Amino acid sequence: MRLNRFLSECGVTSRRKADNLIKAGRVTVNGEVVCTLGSVIDESADAVALDGKPLRKETKRYLMLNKPPFYLTSLKSLEDGKKTITSFLGDIEQRVYPVGRLDYDSEGLLLLTNDGELANRIHHPRYKVVKTYFAQVSGDVPENLETVLQDGADIEKRFVIPDSVNVLRVSERRARVSISFHEGQKHLVKKYFEVFGLRVTRLKRISCGNISLGKLEKGAWRDLSPAELKGLRRITGLFPCDQ
Numbered sequence: 720m721r722l723n724r725f726l727s728e729c730g731v732t733s734r735r736k737a738d739n740l741i742k743a744g745r746v747t748v749n750g751e752v753v754c755t756l757g758s759v760i761d762e763s764a765d766a767v768a769l770d771g772k773p774l775r776k777e778t779k780r781y782l783m784l785n786k787p788p789f790y791l792t793s794l795k796s797l798e799d800g801k802k803t804i805t806s807f808l809g810d811i812e813q814r815v816y817p818v819g820r821l822d823y824d825s826e827g828l829l830l831l832t833n834d835g836e837l838a839n840r841i842h843h844p845r846y847k848v849v850k851t852y853f854a855q856v857s858g859d860v861p862e863n864l865e866t867v868l869q870d871g872a873d874i875e876k877r878f879v880i881p882d883s884v885n886v887l888r889v890s891e892r893r894a895r896v897s898i899s900f901h902e903g904q905k906h907l908v909k910k911y912f913e914v915f916g917l918r919v920t921r922l923k924r925i926s927c928g929n930i931s932l933g934k935l936e937k938g939a940w941r942d943l944s945p946a947e948l949k950g951l952r953r954i955t956g957l958f959p960c961d962q
């Protein structure tokens with residue numbers, strides 16, 4: 720098996736990013752640094768380590784969590800006093816990582832997995848996995864809000880157009896909108912509304928590709944069903960050719 724694939728199957732990262740780790744000299748095979756891309760290992764006999772830590776393949780795990788607001792999308796507490804999503808993930812045997820992030824004050828659907836390749840594909844705009852958000856906004860709501868939002872805007876030098884916009888409720892100073900993007904910039908939804916003079920006061924991700932949050936309770940998680948996983952693999956080009 721190729722070394723980059725082995726790294727990705729250990730949940731370290733995607734295959735493409737694994738190449739960067741290899742080039743950086745952070746990976747050893749039987750104690751020797753291997754910097755050559757395309758290197759092949761015998762996974763039953765070779766001992767592979769990253770930054771000196773031995774790696775082994777884990778059973779793949781795919782979960783969804785309904786993240787409540789005011790929890791960090793992080794496995795380690797980076798900011799003093801802030802709780803993290805680990806509070807909800809107590810008894811999961813595998814080391815699963817969040818796929819993308821939700822802001823501290825955002826809530827809703829968060830996928831977690833130790834499958835680096837799939838995680839990368841869900842997150843990367845190239846695979847066009849559409850994420851849908853429910854947003855409550857306040858400010859001077861423009862007339863024809865739906866049409867205005869559909870036009871797109873420059874966000875950090877990149878022109879972004881939502882995949883869909885539905886205004887659910889609107890008044891002069893507030894609106895409730897469902898909006899979808901396949902881009903993944905940090906704070907994208909908040910920045911997008913900011914362009915139109917609107918401040919997001921509540922933000923909830925309700926779906927990601929074929930996966931919907933449904934009625935999962937706040938703070939609860941569950942494994943994805945085989946059908947959900949198959950759908951995700953299909954829309955990210957991993958099914959059926961690369962099992």
Ligand code: URA
Pocket residue numbers: 820821822823825905906907908909910922
């Ligand atoms: N866009 C945001 O602005 N925040 C999130 O948490 C997710 C998308």
